[in-house]
Amino acid sequence: MTSLGQIVRRGGGGTAATPDPVRDPAAASAGPRRGTPPVRRLSLRTRLRRDGALLVMVLPAVLLLGVFAYVPMLGNVIAWQSYSPYAGFLRSPFVGWANFERVFSNPLFLDAVQNTLVITAFQLVFFFPVPIVLALLLNSVVTPQVRTTIQSIVYLPHFFSWVLVVTIFQQIFGGAGLVNQTLRDAGLGSGFDLMTNPDTFLVLLTMQSVWKDAGWGIIIFLAALSTVSPEQYEAAAVDGADRWRRMWHITLPALRPVIVLLLILRLGDALTVGFEQLILQRGAVGADVAEVIDTFVYYQGVIYGDWGFAAAAGLVKGVVSLALVLGANKLAHVFGESGVYQKA
Amino acid sequence: MSTGSGQTHQVDAGVALLPGDAARGAVRDGTRTRRPRRSRHRPAWEEPPSRAGAVVKVLVLAGVVLAVLFPLWTVVLTSLSTQAETIRVGGLVTVPGELTLNAYRQILSGGIVTRATLVSLGITAVGTVLSTTVSVLGAYGLSRPSSLWHRPILFVFLVTMFFGAGLIPTYLLVSSLGLIDSYWALILPGAVSAFNVLILRNFFMGIEPAVLDAARIDGAGDWRILGRVVLPMSRAAVAVVALFYGVGYWNAFFNAILYINDNAKWPLQLVLRSYVLQGVTLPGSGVGQVDVATGAVTGLPIKMAVMVLAIVPILVVYPFVQRHFTKGVIFGAIKG
Numbered sequence: 001m002t003s004l005g006q007i008v009r010r011g012g013g014g015t016a017a018t019p020d021p022v023r024d025p026a027a028a029s030a031g032p033r034r035g036t037p038p039v040r041r042l043s044l045r046t047r048l049r050r051d052g053a054l055l056v057m058v059l060p061a062v063l064l065l066g067v068f069a070y071v072p073m074l075g076n077v078i079a080w081q082s083y084s085p086y087a088g089f090l091r092s093p094f095v096g097w098a099n100f101e102r103v104f105s106n107p108l109f110l111d112a113v114q115n116t117l118v119i120t121a122f123q124l125v126f127f128f129p130v131p132i133v134l135a136l137l138l139n140s141v142v143t144p145q146v147r148t149t150i151q152s153i154v155y156l157p158h159f160f161s162w163v164l165v166v167t168i169f170q171q172i173f174g175g176a177g178l179v180n181q182t183l184r185d186a187g188l189g190s191g192f193d194l195m196t197n198p199d200t201f202l203v204l205l206t207m208q209s210v211w212k213d214a215g216w217g218i219i220i221f222l223a224a225l226s227t228v229s230p231e232q233y234e235a236a237a238v239d240g241a242d243r244w245r246r247m248w249h250i251t252l253p254a255l256r257p258v259i260v261l262l263l264i265l266r267l268g269d270a271l272t273v274g275f276e277q278l279i280l281q282r283g284a285v286g287a288d289v290a291e292v293i294d295t296f297v298y299y300q301g302v303i304y305g306d307w308g309f310a311a312a313a314g315l316v317k318g319v320v321s322l323a324l325v326l327g328a329n330k331l332a333h334v335f336g337e338s339g340v341y342q343k344a
Numbered sequence: 345m346s347t348g349s350g351q352t353h354q355v356d357a358g359v360a361l362l363p364g365d366a367a368r369g370a371v372r373d374g375t376r377t378r379r380p381r382r383s384r385h386r387p388a389w390e391e392p393p394s395r396a397g398a399v400v401k402v403l404v405l406a407g408v409v410l411a412v413l414f415p416l417w418t419v420v421l422t423s424l425s426t427q428a429e430t431i432r433v434g435g436l437v438t439v440p441g442e443l444t445l446n447a448y449r450q451i452l453s454g455g456i457v458t459r460a461t462l463v464s465l466g467i468t469a470v471g472t473v474l475s476t477t478v479s480v481l482g483a484y485g486l487s488r489p490s491s492l493w494h495r496p497i498l499f500v501f502l503v504t505m506f507f508g509a510g511l512i513p514t515y516l517l518v519s520s521l522g523l524i525d526s527y528w529a530l531i532l533p534g535a536v537s538a539f540n541v542l543i544l545r546n547f548f549m550g551i552e553p554a555v556l557d558a559a560r561i562d563g564a565g566d567w568r569i570l571g572r573v574v575l576p577m578s579r580a581a582v583a584v585v586a587l588f589y590g591v592g593y594w595n596a597f598f599n600a601i602l603y604i605n606d607n608a609k610w611p612l613q614l615v616l617r618s619y620v621l622q623g624v625t626l627p628g629s630g631v632g633q634v635d636v637a638t639g640a641v642t643g644l645p646i647k648m649a650v651m652v653l654a655i656v657p658i659l660v661v662y663p664f665v666q667r668h669f670t671k672g673v674i675f676g677a678i679k680g
Binding site: 044047048050051053054055056057058059060061062064065066067068069070071072073074075076078085088134137138140141142143144150152153154155156157159160161162163164166167168170171172176177178181184185211215230233234237238242243275276279280283294297298301302307310311314315317318321322325326 | 390408435481482493501506513535566570595621622655
């Protein structure tokens with residue numbers, strides 16, 4: 001007992017570089033970790049005895065994933081069925097690719113795809129750069145206390161629920177909200193209502209996303225900036241580089257891997273645009289602008305009961321998303337970045 | 345990146361990133377004849393910002409801070425105002441007037457909001473303990489790359505990060521398991537996040553192998569090593585993951601829309617959506633009802649109090665999140 005306590009105190013916070021098979025499979029297969037016996041030439045029984053505890057530990061998580069992630073994957077078989085809840089998976093008739101044909105010829109689905117892509121593109125242009133700019137700005141604040149305080153405040157809404165964020169926006173920008181109230185008091189008319197206006201919905205969505213999540217991005221970019229050694233800036237300054245050139249040649253290159261990483265993640269998620277955020281507001285602004293793939297799947301399946309059709313639409317999205325992630329990652333490798341994972 | 349003009353305009357002071365100590369050190373070692381406006385945090389080699397640049401910077405940052413704090417201020421203030429005050433100003437209160445705790449007394453004296461708060465607290469507590477325990481065990485179980493069946497098990501986790509089964513099959517599964525209207529439907533389907541498991545695993549794998557080997561030589565098995573060595577060394581990482589699970593459970597609302605039909609079992613977020621966002625009348629609380637005498641919609645302070653109720657737990661745990669974030673726990677994990 002005492003010896004263990006001493007170990008804990010002695011070894012606090014060690015950061016040994018350990019081969020990680022996710023990022024670096026070559027290192028993992030090249031040889032066992034320092035201190036552990038070699039993998040080869042051990043019988044299954046010996047390895048079971050040695051690693052049995054690890055297998056038991058991992059079991060609950062694997063079971064939960066098995067039931068709630070993998071069984072539903074198999075459940076996608078209903079995309080090829082004319083599924084009825086009463087008949088169930090086993091007795092519903094198979095209909096071939098009929099559901100998929102209906103999906104691709106459905107104008108509402110195509111609208112939903114279009115809305116999804118438009119929202120993704122709009123946010124990529126008007127949301128993605130915001131945290132970068134704010135992080136650079138915040139980084140230029142030299143007083144640490146001011147910097148940390150602002151960072152804490154801006155980061156806070158990231159932890160609010162979408163219900164809360166949308167409700168706050170409604171209270172400020174809605175028909176009964178503060179802005180309209182102020183305009184009315186000032187005698188400037190009383191028609192202001194951003195929450196139900198389809199024409200400005202993209203702007204509203206982006207404002208909400210920025211309000212909620214810009215702080216999160218700022219933290220990530222600031223963390224990347226903090227890895228740059230101050231000596232680099234000093235050396236550049238001594239060599240006569242002004243602040244613009246220091247930013248161009250030191251700061252931005254330091255941000256590049258993070259920007260690429262986040263762009264990959266965003267690209268892989270291109271078909272997923274704030275499901276909770278949209279489902280909360282679909283009723284207020286209408287399906288014309290607020291219907292995205294995910295809400296389409298929800299309404300067709302859970303609300304209208306067209307299960308096979310909805311599952312087919314969802315499956316199309318899942319497969320295309322998977323292709324996007326893998327493709328984006330490949331792209332990152334082409335550009336010489338490490339991406340989200342590396343090839344085995 | 346950009347060509348510089350639009351973006352760099354605001355970033356006038358350029359790059360002044362220096363940890364506080366280094367900055368102070370630089371000034372102390374440097375010249376003592378500072379000009380009056382020079383920050384003691386600014387290193388000696390860096391040119392001070394131009395006046396216009398400094399003004400723009402202050403304005404932008406102040407605007408950003410205000411954009412976050414002002415809505416919260418007016419929500420909290422309105423929840424603390426009297427009904428009469430909200431009617432007098434015609435809506436949300438921005439300047440303190442007549443203050444009262446009536447709204448909170450009303451929603452916390454039993455009834456739907458009280459029950460929903462307890463439901464949310466219960467789900468958050470049970471869910472967080474379950475998710476964190478399962479994830480810590482899973483992460484440790486995956487932390488030795490040479491162990492039996494390590495690659496295939498890791499693969500089981502990774503796949504779920506890249507391919508989701510989809511809403512429809514998941515819904516049909518939960519309902520065929522008989523979990524509709526059960527609180528477990530709000531916990532079990534999302535109980536394990538492969539991402540969080542990998543965060544913890546990354547952290548566990550960063551522990552010096554010699555430490556673990558020493559424990560093993562002392563005769564400790566994996567359970568004891570996890571409990572007595574690894575966990576005490578990983579408090580920050582475990583805390584962050586627990587907080588992320590906790591915030592997730594507290595904030596979730598769509599799973600309740602899917603799985604909970606009985607509104608006596610609604611969590612707080614769903615009550616917030618129905619009675620505050622959608623303006624459905626809250627039975628017995630006056631929210632959304634029209635005051636007969638004045639004709640005004642009553643219950644604005646109560647609505648805002650429900651919102652504050654949804655914020656408070658976040659504010660309570662926020663300082664912990666902050667502290668661990670500064671250690672870069674999450675960032676290291678994201679990169680990994």
